[in-house]
Amino acid sequence: MITKRTLLAGAATVGALSAFGFQGANAQTVDVLKIFVPAAPGGGWDQTARSMEVAMRGAKLIGGAQITNVPGAGGAVGLPQFINQWKGQGNSLMMAGMVMVGSLIANKSPLSLSQVTPIARLTGEFQALVVPAGSPFKTVKDFTDALKADPTKVPVAGGSAGGSDHILLGMIAKAVGVPAPKVSYVAFSGGGPAIAALLGSQVAAGISGYGEFGEQVKAGKLRVLAISADKRQLGIDAPTLKEAGVDVELFNWRGVFAPPGVTPAQRKEMVDLVSKMAASPEWLEICKKQDWTPITMVGDDYAKFLEAETTRIRDILKDLGLA
Amino acid sequence: MESLQHLASGFAVALTPINLMWCLIGCTLGTAIGVLPGLGPALTIALLLPITFKVEPTAAFILFAGIYYGAMYGGSTTSILLNTPGESATIVTALEGNKMARGGRAGAALATSAIGSFVAGTIGTLGIAFLAPVVVDIALKFGPADYFSLMVLAFVTVSAVLGSSAIRGLSALFLGIWLGLIGIDLQTGQARFTFGVQELLDGVNVIIVAVGLFAVGETLYMASRRLSGGDEIIPLRGSLWMTKEEWSRSWKPWLRGTAIGFPIGAMPAGGAEIPTFLSYFMEKKFSKKPEEFGHGAIEGVAGPEAANNASAAGVLVPMLTLGLPTSATAAIMLSAFQSYGINPGPMLLTTQPQLVWGLIASLLIGNVMLLALNLPMIAVWVKMLHIPAPLLYAGILVFATIGTYGISQSPFDLVLLYVIGTIGFLMRRYDFPTAPVIIGVILGPLAEQNFRQAMTISAGDWTVFFTRPLSASILAIAAFAILAPKVYELVASRRSGALIVKS
Numbered sequence: 001m002i003t004k005r006t007l008l009a010g011a012a013t014v015g016a017l018s019a020f021g022f023q024g025a026n027a028q029t030v031d032v033l034k035i036f037v038p039a040a041p042g043g044g045w046d047q048t049a050r051s052m053e054v055a056m057r058g059a060k061l062i063g064g065a066q067i068t069n070v071p072g073a074g075g076a077v078g079l080p081q082f083i084n085q086w087k088g089q090g091n092s093l094m095m096a097g098m099v100m101v102g103s104l105i106a107n108k109s110p111l112s113l114s115q116v117t118p119i120a121r122l123t124g125e126f127q128a129l130v131v132p133a134g135s136p137f138k139t140v141k142d143f144t145d146a147l148k149a150d151p152t153k154v155p156v157a158g159g160s161a162g163g164s165d166h167i168l169l170g171m172i173a174k175a176v177g178v179p180a181p182k183v184s185y186v187a188f189s190g191g192g193p194a195i196a197a198l199l200g201s202q203v204a205a206g207i208s209g210y211g212e213f214g215e216q217v218k219a220g221k222l223r224v225l226a227i228s229a230d231k232r233q234l235g236i237d238a239p240t241l242k243e244a245g246v247d248v249e250l251f252n253w254r255g256v257f258a259p260p261g262v263t264p265a266q267r268k269e270m271v272d273l274v275s276k277m278a279a280s281p282e283w284l285e286i287c288k289k290q291d292w293t294p295i296t297m298v299g300d301d302y303a304k305f306l307e308a309e310t311t312r313i314r315d316i317l318k319d320l321g322l323a
Numbered sequence: 324m325e326s327l328q329h330l331a332s333g334f335a336v337a338l339t340p341i342n343l344m345w346c347l348i349g350c351t352l353g354t355a356i357g358v359l360p361g362l363g364p365a366l367t368i369a370l371l372l373p374i375t376f377k378v379e380p381t382a383a384f385i386l387f388a389g390i391y392y393g394a395m396y397g398g399s400t401t402s403i404l405l406n407t408p409g410e411s412a413t414i415v416t417a418l419e420g421n422k423m424a425r426g427g428r429a430g431a432a433l434a435t436s437a438i439g440s441f442v443a444g445t446i447g448t449l450g451i452a453f454l455a456p457v458v459v460d461i462a463l464k465f466g467p468a469d470y471f472s473l474m475v476l477a478f479v480t481v482s483a484v485l486g487s488s489a490i491r492g493l494s495a496l497f498l499g500i501w502l503g504l505i506g507i508d509l510q511t512g513q514a515r516f517t518f519g520v521q522e523l524l525d526g527v528n529v530i531i532v533a534v535g536l537f538a539v540g541e542t543l544y545m546a547s548r549r550l551s552g553g554d555e556i557i558p559l560r561g562s563l564w565m566t567k568e569e570w571s572r573s574w575k576p577w578l579r580g581t582a583i584g585f586p587i588g589a590m591p592a593g594g595a596e597i598p599t600f601l602s603y604f605m606e607k608k609f610s611k612k613p614e615e616f617g618h619g620a621i622e623g624v625a626g627p628e629a630a631n632n633a634s635a636a637g638v639l640v641p642m643l644t645l646g647l648p649t650s651a652t653a654a655i656m657l658s659a660f661q662s663y664g665i666n667p668g669p670m671l672l673t674t675q676p677q678l679v680w681g682l683i684a685s686l687l688i689g690n691v692m693l694l695a696l697n698l699p700m701i702a703v704w705v706k707m708l709h710i711p712a713p714l715l716y717a718g719i720l721v722f723a724t725i726g727t728y729g730i731s732q733s734p735f736d737l738v739l740l741y742v743i744g745t746i747g748f749l750m751r752r753y754d755f756p757t758a759p760v761i762i763g764v765i766l767g768p769l770a771e772q773n774f775r776q777a778m779t780i781s782a783g784d785w786t787v788f789f790t791r792p793l794s795a796s797i798l799a800i801a802a803f804a805i806l807a808p809k810v811y812e813l814v815a816s817r818r819s820g821a822l823i824v825k826s
Contacts, residue, residue, distance in 0.1 A: 040369070040731075041370055041372075041655075047662075050372065054373075054376060069732075070733075071525070071731055072524060072731070073507060073524035073525050076521060076524060077521050077522060077524060077525065106513075107507070107514060109521075153782060155779055155780040160512065161508070161512035184779050185779070186467075186510075186779045186780060187510050187776075189509060189772075190648070190654065192649050192653070195645075196591030196592075196641065196649070197467075197591075199463050200464055200465070203780060214668070215666050215667065215668020215670065215671075216646070216668060218670065219668060219669035219670055221669060289661070289664045290662070322512050
């Protein structure tokens with residue numbers, strides 16, 4: 001009996017709350033936005049989620065946000081929880097990105113991002129191929145020539161195996177005709193240790209998001225051979241890989257998803273909310289500060305992009321022997 | 324001289340009332356989260372990141388630095404009193420510290436740990452101010468091959484905690500190495516020993532292993548003993564503070580611990596745990612009473628505690644001089660720099676001198692505050708041991724459970740905690756040492772990854788470990804540490820043999 005009464009009382013409260021929420025909707029699109037971050041506090045996805053809250057509140061789009069972190073294995077631990085426990089919930093978003101696509105494939109997870117509802121791609125970070133200042137490699141060609149001569153003699157540092165850094169190296173190798181599994185990739189547990197290995201000339205080259213290397217490059221301790229962006233970037237004195245004759249382009253993108261089973265209206269509400277945020281001066285300001293390239297893409301376009309990207313990453317991971 | 328001037332201007336920044344307040348809040352908060360096993364400084368600072376939208380950078384970093392140092396102080400308190408390490412860097416402290424507490428010397432153990440932390444933290448922070456560029460140059464010379472040799476040296480320390488039977492000790496070590504290998508392999512991205520359990524993909528957290536083996540295992544053991552009668556009440560022996568003898572046995576370990584901790588902390592793959600192992604091993608070797616180790620030797624608390632605080636200072640060296648985050652906490656502090664639009668890198672010292680020197684000055688002030696906060700608290704903390712055993716152990720269980728849940732809010736971690744706790748109980752029951760398990764969990768994967776990185780870089784050439792000067796010297800030290808006592812024994816027994824013959 002008590003259970004039933006509590007349930008009724010609960011239902012009444014929820015009703016009252018949603019009524020208030022509806023009234024509030026005149027001023028703001030969403031009262032409380034729930035964001036699911038399948039990573040630990042402090043990382044890239046978490047920072048993006050928390051910056052979204054700041055931008056949305058600043059632009060008066062939401063009253064506030066509730067952020068839940070479920071860390072583990074590049075998102076592979078959090079995804080099942082988002083799919084099962086958040087199903088059909090409106091006003092909810094999950095952060096994810098290219099890393100998660102790769103991690104799900106590499107871990108042979110039965111789940112994929114096609115099971116959640118794509119809302120928008122938000123930011124991207126292009127990768128950079130760098131060498132220590134004293135390296136004999138002056139151009140991408142020097143690097144690829146050495147790679148072609150003997151890939152085992154060119155150790156390249158980056159983040160965990162199968163991550164975006166490893167994927168880019170695999171793509172470069174493939175583009176210049178070196179068998180991908182032959183490359184000698186040294187995985188470090190993060191940007192810090194990888195840069196330390198580069199500064200100490202323990203490895204021949206390194207790959208990571210440009211942001212990780214930027215300050216070291218400015219200080220003249222590392223040299224950028226090329227970046228993986230689609231065009232030259234202001235303030236970076238290096239060609240794109242394409243310009244350097246390696247037909248590869250890669251963005252380590254981050255985006256948001258709604259849970260599975262949301263109604264078309266709920267989906268549209270989230271697409272509108274995120275589109276408004278992405279166009280707000282508050283958001284652009286944050287992107288500038290954090291060195292994120294805004295590469296907004298919403299709704300159906302994003303869903304198509306995701307499909308193509310998943311195929312591309314699966315192929316390269318297969319080439320690398322990881323999938 | 325220039326550094327002194329900068330430091331003086333740093334004090335001018337740090338000594339404003341508002342910044343002192345941030346420092347005090349940080350130290351208090353840090354001590355509190357250090358006490359809880361699951362909450363570490365990295366997580367706390369991450370949750371406080373939004374504060375960077377509200378307060379100015381200097382204040383935020385002073386707060387973060389207080390949390391960082393405070394956690395190192397707090398972590399040792401529970402290690403000593405409850406055998407429940409709050410941080411992975413204070414696991415070694417529990418080995419001798421908890422034995423001291425059981426022997427009635429909890430006050431002295433807490434005091435030597437607090438004062439040792441103060442001494443090491445102060446010397447380490449001065450090291451950041453005056454030695455950073457030199458230390459960082461040396462630290463960068465270490466490549467994976469040299470780290471592997473350093474791990475080999477650290478494995479030598481297992482011999483200090485093996486206990487009576489080498490077979491039991493080594494089986495415990497291999498259990499630890501196996502636990503450490505669970506999860507996704509960094510070099511190939513493949514899952515190992517996860518048995519299809521998603522939650523195991525990121526590996527087993529060393530804090531869960533330590534809390535499970537030490538706190539839960541111990542509690543179950545105590546409960547089982549109680550059934551067969553007998554209830555020990557821990558009496559406080561002697562003075563609450565350190566005796567003259569304890570002082571004279573502490574100060575050298577403090578300095579030696581600092582000397583080991585600071586440079587290793589500054590190394591990109593050094594960390595805070597390895598120096599505590601090395602310091603423990605060194606103190607046991609240098610001690611005039613090595614037989615006390617395992618039964619509450621004060622050197623075994625003083626040395627490792629100094630080592631972990633000095634390494635905490637060391638970690639800030641690559642962060643402030645090169646913008647390199649080499650620990651989780653440093654990485655999150657760097658992301659806070661970014662949200663201020665400050666790009667941490669080799670130019671940080673020249674572009675943001677006020678911030679950096681203000682931070683260094685706050686660390687020195689924070690250390691004094693932490694000592695002042697912690698010493699008077701000792702009298703309160705030791706009262707905890709007057710709690711009747713059933714209540715105390717029930718409390719430890721609650722505490723360990725909440726702390727573990729705090730790590731990632733995952734019910735799976737709780738199951739893991741109690742499984743490991745049961746293993747800990749069985750190990751205790753059948754007289755297996757538990758410390759080698761922890762050494763295995765921490766060192767096993769590090770040694771493996773560095774070995775494989777070294778092999779990839781050298782294209783499979785084994786000789787790198789002997790041809791690189793750093794690596795070769797470290798291996799020589801390791802060989803010396805193992806062989807020297809045996810040779811010494813041999814020579815000594817021959818000599819005394821000769822003496823007997825002569826007389």
